[in-house]
Amino acid sequence: MNREPSARGGLGSVRAVYLVARREFVTRVRGKVFVIGTALTVGLLAVYAILQITVFDKLNTTTTYHLAFTAQAERLIAPLEASGPSLGFRVQATQVSNQAAAEPEVRGGAYDALVTGDPTSPLVVVKTQIDSTLRAALDGVVRQEALDAQLRAAGLNPAAVEAQVRGASIHLDTLQPFNAKNLQQPIIGMIIAFCLYLFISLYGTIIAQGVVAEKASRVVELLLAAVRSGQLLFGKVLGIGLVGVLQLAIIGGAGLALTVPTHILSLPGAALGTVLLGLLWFALGFVLYSLMLASTASLVSRVEEVGPASLPVTMVMVLAWLLAYVVFIPDITAASGGPTPAPGIENLSTIASLIPVFSPVLMPIRLAYGDAPLWQSALAVLLTLSSIAGVTWAGARVYANSVLRFGARIKLSQALRRVA
């Protein structure tokens, strides 16, 4: 036989993983689930943004009062206008010659109110009733006017008195200062951890189902004759992971495009570093958990059995999440002025965040917090990467031992023992 060395090399690992990942990506992105799911989400976002602009914003807009003033009461216009912004109204003032001339227009609705007479006790004419905000504002202005009149009568300069009064204040000594930044960052960390949890739940499940579907359609036997089980496993995780990233990018991008111009949400610029580091952990966490989910899924033969089979993995994920609450909620409370956490909790968070299955959830929070030293961060990344390698190895073994066995669920220990 001719055995030319060039042909014996075969397919490289990278190419095998790429081909598997590309197939997953292309077929899923074209699939109904992806197209409809993404379009629906973006559509919902758009509806929300449109509602925000057309309905909700309208609810908050400042009202404008059309007021008529006689010459005597005109002095009230300036202080009334000044109090407008804080109470949420604007004043459109019109001068009228006398009460009798303006009354028909009040009755007709052209003016909300007519103000006439002595500024310290003016007469206000309205059609049926006076708006409570307008009444409060007018009362305030009139009281100030009365106070000024009294001050002047006592020989004092009202402006000087007001300046003195305004200058007086308490002196504050904060024992545990509230720091908005300290609160914002762990919350962003929590959000990233929660997104990771959602993302893994959604796309990890899709990967697990894909593994079982390949097993159920028996195509896996043909694939394993051409690629190694580890390559198949990794390609699947990568391809479907990228589908998730694309979907997230489309929805996130659309969300930002819709919300930032409408001021529904603003991006905290200072948190960008946190977000980027969070994304690194996001990727690591997704790969680690997906590999575990895919391996456990290969133990069963039917899609309905995926849930129970992957329960241990899901439980670890939930545990990580619970830890995040137990460990970090007290810290967040402390940052916003609550009691300081017990010192033991801090050690727990440090140790837990170094354990690979917990790192992807806990590390983003600690990073956001700024309480993780660089060496701990680096160590956690290293440990997680090596467990990804370990899980790929063990997963490939479980996969190879299970995917060709149909019917009853295979025990994990059994799948690990047999070498294929």
Next chain:
Amino acid sequence: MVDRLLEVDRLAKRYGAVAALDELSFEVGPGEIFGFVGPNGAGKTTTMRIILGVLAADSGGVRWAGEPITFADRRRIGYMPEERGLYPSMGVTEQLVFLGELHGMTRDGARAAAAAWLERLGVAGRGAEQLQRLSHGNQQRVQLVAALLHSPEALVLDEPFAGLDPVAVDAMSEVLRDRASSGMTVIFSSHQLELVEQLCDRVGIIRAGRMVACGTVDDLRHSGPERLWVDVPSAPDGWGAELPGAGLVRAEGSRRLFELSPGIDDQGLLRAALKTGPVREFRKDVPSLAELFRQAMNEEAVA
């Protein structure tokens, strides 16, 4: 064998207490069509899976061109698993191209080969459709294309004829003969023994994980004791029961089947027959593969 492309050497595999393969050995040369027959559960599928590396043997090995088979070697085998399997909701051409690429082809090369094979097997024009929209027979043709696409040096086909109509059987046989004549080695298993007899250069009969007979169809058919049919219409009823060196197997009307003892010349039997009067028929009884198969199964069952 002058030239061995694929050798299966004393393979053993147990599933718990059951021995699926028990020191199974055979070899196949380039351009040869090897038929693999045996009852269900005899170990044919297990053997093929081990050849393709999707299962591991407990002991023994597979050699490719004289050396232990490698992962790269296996990519040069076209495989049709017993459990047919392709992606049901993926396009026909699309998944063929994917499988071709997994076997090291370029995208364009795989596309061209897929088109050519689909055309040849009469499923051209269905390439853009989802596989699940095709009939069972057409899906099977696509499955064969998946095995042939990357111009493998050897084909390993597990029950390629199962469930095919006669036209499809002819098309598939034609392709296998053609490939073998251009040097491709073909191993296939089948329960259709007439087909195996027609197609195969050599046959292996396997039972309970052991090879019970292996050789060319002619060798196997002539390997047993010599049997002869003799038609002697004038012979008395009890004739033939006590002839030296020739045992009477059975009688059907005036025809009698004899089994000659080893080393006995058939001319002695002819002379004895002629003494009874005219001899209308005197011919060797060569068992068909189906008969050999049944014999092999029975012998094993008795033993």
